[in-house]
Amino acid sequence: MTAKIAYDEVEVGTELPAQTFPVTRATLVRYAGASGDFNPIHWNEKFAVEVGLPDVIAHGMFTMAEAIRVVTDWAGDPAAVVEYGVRFTKPVVVPDDGSGALIEVSAKVAAKLDDQRVRVDLTATSAGQKVLGMSRAVVRLA
Amino acid sequence: MALDQSFVGRTYPPTAPYEVGREKIREFAEAIGDANPAYxxxxxxxxxxxxxxxxxxxxxxxxxxxxxxxxxxxxxxGLDYSRVVHGDQKFAYTRPVRAGDRLSVTSTIEAIKSLAGNDILDIRGEVHDASGEHVVTAWTKLVSRAPEGA
Incomplete structure (x- = not known):
């Protein structure tokens, strides 16, 4: 494990570079295939509306996968992430309008732990709504 | 209908090994748009x-x-899966998953709660490699929403 960020160089409050991740219907079809999650709420608008959703929604696990990229891109080595947890608070609604939705992710160091580890708290929003809650990673730095 | 509390602590037999393929990792990384070369x-x-x-x-x-x-x-x-949504997800790693790993999962019901007619089920999956070493633990919270009008 070889993180490119040194523990001694970060402080509580250090912000990680924020990123915005686009998601379209095509993204969701591709993620369904790669992950094996073929729940029709992620690709079939008629079905999604029938079960009470506003439209097709992104897989929660897709949003979780995108959000941690802010941390893995920062740390360099994805294995620096030793713990990662989220709560799925609101769905990412993905309209079939050619442009889809955006997931905006920011993160900052919330605590310095022992053993070169830090806790990073993430914020993920889409269309102004917080889509992940209690989103936290423990990261082992160099 | 509320789930039977006596299932808390129940552990299911380990799964047959899943072999992690290099191209499967690539496919997943491409699907999330992540170009990190470590994948x-x-x-x-x-x-x-x-x-x-x-x-x-x-x-x-x-x-x-x-x-x-x-x-x-x-x-x-007797969980009604048609009404289930994914509530929380957490992972704790001993080491990263690697291509070539043969991973077996042992699932345990950690908790069953009933809240406002919703059934909440916490499942822990312990993932071990072929040598029996721990790789990662995954915690999954599922919420089975109460039927309308219940």
């Missing part, structure tokens, strides 16, 4: 100290959730 380039992964390409942090969910099917589809538990 696709063996030399880049080795430069970081890994013996082969590693998988993104959430990759293992496909394996643990499939294993959780033993719980979800347990007819004795």
């Amino acid at each position: 696709t380039d063996t030399e880049a992964a080795k430069a970081l100290g890994h013996s082969d390409v590693i998988a993104p942090p959430t990759f293992v969910f496909a394996i643990t959730f499939k294993a959780a099917g033993a719980v979800i589809e347990d007819p004795q538990l």
